[in-house]
Amino acid sequence: MKIQWYPGHMAKAKRQVTEKLKMIDVVMEIVDARIPMSSRNPMIEEVTENKPRLMLLNKADLADPQLTREWEAYFEQENVKPLTIDAQHGKGMKQIPAEVQKLAAPLYEKWERKGINPRPLRSLIVGIPNVGKSTVINKLAGKKIAIIGDKPGVTKKQQWIKMGSTLELLDTPGILWPKFEDEAVGYRLALTGAVKEEIFDFQDAVLFFLTFMASEYPQLLKSRYNLDSIPEDKVELFDDIGRKRGCLISGGHVDYDRTAEIIFRDFRQGLFGPVTLEKPVT
Ligand code: GDP
Structure with a gap:
């Protein structure tokens, strides 16, 4: 709906x-x-x-x-x-x-x-x-x-x-409706499917996710995509995953849309293993 x-x-x-x-x-x-x-x-x-x-x-x-x-x-x-x-x-x-x-x-x-x-x-x-x-x-x-x-x-x-x-x-x-004021909240809602893809920038949401995973669940990220290490630059990380998954366009460039879709789908299907996207702040 x-x-x-x-x-x-x-x-x-x-x-x-x-x-x-x-x-x-x-x-x-x-x-x-x-x-x-x-x-x-x-x-x-x-x-x-x-x-x-x-x-x-x-x-x-x-x-x-x-x-x-x-x-x-x-x-x-x-x-x-x-x-x-x-x-x-x-x-x-x-x-x-x-x-x-x-x-x-x-x-x-x-x-x-x-x-x-x-x-x-x-x-x-x-x-x-x-x-x-x-x-x-x-x-x-x-x-x-x-x-x-x-x-x-x-x-x-x-x-x-x-x-x-x-x-x-x-x-x-x-x-009821969610709250949208905060960008991070919007990305979390998008990643978990609470809001539709059309209302946010797909690649930004995935970049947010990769940055979060690299910091909180590096092992899950590495094992899902067979990565030896996680580059500091998250666009490079995007690139590495795209190449591993064969998401290339002419000239050998990474197809970011397709790569983002794969990462997104993997998360939605729980293929990284159990992941929680926010911690309680006390
Ligand atoms: P509603 O919009 O709040 O009524 O949500 P739905 O009941 O339609 O569920 C949304 C999606 O989440 C559906 O694909 C459900 O199969 C899935 N879902 C609901 N509960 C669970 C759960 O406990 N675990 C998992 N993995 N999926 C669930």
């Missing part, structure tokens, strides 16, 4: 999520574990009105496990309960109902005070595009559900997916 975030579109997305939240007790915010900060919505607190929130660090299979632990500790410190999952392979998902129940303790207490019988908790998945909202909903539902992302003219009756006796999940997610 191609989404362009214009101010009018953002206001509409916020309205739609706010509308859904009226029915909701607990929010499940999904981020990409490879970019837990860059894949957050800049106004998540405001949008979710401080409802109890479970933070799902999804795509853990693609992320660096050591850094995922650091991110978990970071969010704990920020008082946002993290849960690491790999929705694609269904890992970590069984813990969701128990974690949501813990977060809803104040609500249960309130019901008890008022003499109200507890009902199943109602939850909503929210997140920016491509972080895995539909995958999580489908896994939790145990079947494929047509996820329709608030398209004009398309209406669908919203339904609750039962997760055991204590939790229900709305079968359409709340789609």
Whole structure:
């Protein structure tokens, strides 16, 4: 789905999520574990009105496990309960109902005070595009559900997916927008597929990636492209990879577009091994 975030579109997305939240007790915010900060919505607190929130660090299979632990500790410190999952392979998902129940303790207490019988908790998945909202909903539902992302003219009756006796999940997610102010954030979003290729400079994003990999994961970079060493100059590195992959144009020059595409695809497919593109700043 191609989404362009214009101010009018953002206001509409916020309205739609706010509308859904009226029915909701607990929010499940999904981020990409490879970019837990860059894949957050800049106004998540405001949008979710401080409802109890479970933070799902999804795509853990693609992320660096050591850094995922650091991110978990970071969010704990920020008082946002993290849960690491790999929705694609269904890992970590069984813990969701128990974690949501813990977060809803104040609500249960309130019901008890008022003499109200507890009902199943109602939850909503929210997140920016491509972080895995539909995958999580489908896994939790145990079947494929047509996820329709608030398209004009398309209406669908919203339904609750039962997760055991204590939790229900709305079968359409709340789609939020990422933040674009910072160039590095934009590149991380592009590399992980949260924003479309057309809206950023492809080669710049790959150069950003190569610079990051050379500094943080040199071994993974070397072994992926069979490099003996990593040149200081990242354009030279681009060249080396292009030559290794046979991406040449006439005159023996490197075809940067094709090389960038290969590097990009390799990362998207997880072929470097687990990589996390940002560290928590404490
Ligand atoms: P949405 O836009 O937030 O609804 O994202 P989708 O559920 O459509 O997922 C976007 C892409 O990420 C799809 O290609 C999924 O197969 C993939 N994906 C979702 N969760 C995971 C995960 O845990 N691990 C991996 N490797 N891929 C995932």
